[in-house]
Amino acid sequence: MGQPTPGRIAYVNARLLDPASGLDAQGGVLTDGETIVDFGPALVNDGDLGGDTEVFDCKGHCLGPGLVDMRMQLREPGYEHKETLENAGEAAVAGGITSMVCLPNTQPVIDDAATLEFVARRARLLGLAKVYPYGAVTKGLHGKELAEMGMLAKAGALGFTDGTRAVADAQVLRRALSYAATFDLLIVQHPEEPSLAQDGVVNEGEMATRLGLSGTPACAEAILLARDVRLAELTQARYHAAHLSTAEGIEVVRRAKARGVRVTCDTAPFYFALNESAVGDYRTFAKLSPPLRSEEDRQAVVLGIKGGGIDAIASDHSPQDQDSQRRPFAQAAFGGIGLETLLPVTLELFHNGQLSLLQALRLVTSAPADLLGLTAGRLRKGGAADLVIFDPVRVWKVVADDLVGKSGNSPFDGRLVRGRVIRTVVDGRPVFAASD
């Protein structure tokens, strides 16, 4: 590993938060080496920790498991000019993320074990946020032939997806689900009927019409989901729909869950904190896939999170360089960065009374970890010391150019948010410390 083993560190005087167990109490965490040795309300002061224990005073701020981001895009290998693994790792830990799951849409595509191992090893050597890749469902993400899902899973793929592309062909998806079910693997879909979305660059409706841009109708989501959940039912496979953005889509998933289909879904902060008006006068930073939707759909996403219909929140981080963004809207690349805003924008759901602090945190820690079979995202004695210390009320302004990551395409640029990461710990090592 090449990295020195950290010593004993006591994080004291904290508000301990562990969404998985419901713990919310004053206390602390003791780490030794790369693992959590002890945590709890008893660990309040530094009186009995042993002589060589370093003490970190959390000053009453929140201390919880590091965030688990179940959907982000890496640009290395292949597009390092947009973001390297190191850039992404630094941005992630600055946002309190200690584990992140990347899409296979690198170049080369993560559709074989060798590429997957390359990415995982590079990330491990960096020692920043841990990277767990998704494997491709189909070779080259072309939507035709199945990738070696079994081998990829053995090599560490947590699930399978064609990333930003939907597996469009019903028969291919059916076989992918069936085959995945053989090994009880998770298939993650970008739920947008491609033929309805192919020309669309924004949400269809008045705004698209005013701007003269092609729109994707909101029902493109529900249409593909309706088909997919039936295939999941048919194959008894585990199916996960990524970044839901519409009321109708959430309803399709809700009904499937009620029927006992093994289906789950997530959304991204963009879809509960922004609506299509963020596109404004052709702001390409707000060009996302799926597109930002109407205010009614945004509210439905909030309700879906609140009511439990949506299982997790992921950053949907998608860095793009300036050359890809400073273009006429239709030509600009899709996607926005999200690693550094995942925590504060998710905390908006707490600050505006939709969720408790623990509920909000659960959606970005233990909930996605459970979906993916990761042990991360919870405080556990003997577990990896992946921690975040944050001030949930500290106000700061998102300024794209000031963010840690390499690309500045944040749809939240200029937004005032609450919740600032003070320190992030990965495997017992402090990897991020706030400068202010």
Next chain:
Amino acid sequence: MTTNPFTHRHLLGIQGLSPSEIGFLLDLSNGYVDQNRRADKKQSTLRGRTLINLFFENSTRTRTSFELAGKRLGADVINMQVSTSSVTKGETLIDTAVTLNAMHLDALVVRHPDSGAVKLLSEKVNCAVINGGDGCHEHPTQALLDALTIRRRKGRLSGLTVAICGDVLHSRVARSNIHLLNIMGARVRVVAPKTLVPAGIERLGVEVFFDMRAGLADCDIVMMLRLQNERMSGNFIPSIREYFHFFGLDYAKLAQARPDALIMHPGPMNRGFEIDSDVADDVERSVIREQVEMGVAVRMAVLDILTRPDREAV
């Protein structure tokens, strides 16, 4: 120094203009109509000033109209025809802006196949920018010349019923006209098969008709749109024949409109596609040629007003 009744730096669209600003532009244009009918048409208002017509899409009419407008005002006019394929390959719009700034322009007319591209360019160049048509977004000088044509014939815009017929979905002309006519108090209808009506168009202040006869009933103005063959990728209409049968303007359908209804078309026309030749050439009712004449006057007025702050500052 007189106060400028039109304070915008650029003319990027009709959306956002006030009735008084539009009224002022039309009044100013009207003066240029008279001037253009004199034997000596040349003025020195823009002498020493440089206008570039930057066209990323093929155009003969609009480019010629702007060229003539610039030359009649005494400006040096350069036409730059850029093929979009070379732009997507290499130079970005931002690079183009840097190049243009080095040429010290006074005004820039831009036509681009992408909605919003003209606005993007306007943020990067140091001169007045006129939108000569961007994607499916806006074509403000076309709406102004249409309004001038109507106002000269009908004496007003307010209270008229205008039917805009055809490919509204892909039409920047339709959007700019819908905005302008609404701002000026006209009643606007759009008439088209549902595949060519963009979602949410009623929220822009129009009544939608799928039946052309009903849509033309008692209207004062029939504004036809060009059926954009090049934009017909996909199955918007089954055939030209079927389209003409239901939505082409012929005398039978026109009979529903008011007897003194005017026929307009932004050109170039597809005779037999969206408009019957006899109707297009009807000297009593077709004002299509007049629209072209008004176009030059409107563009002179726009060039005049947008360069005024710079000229008065000297």
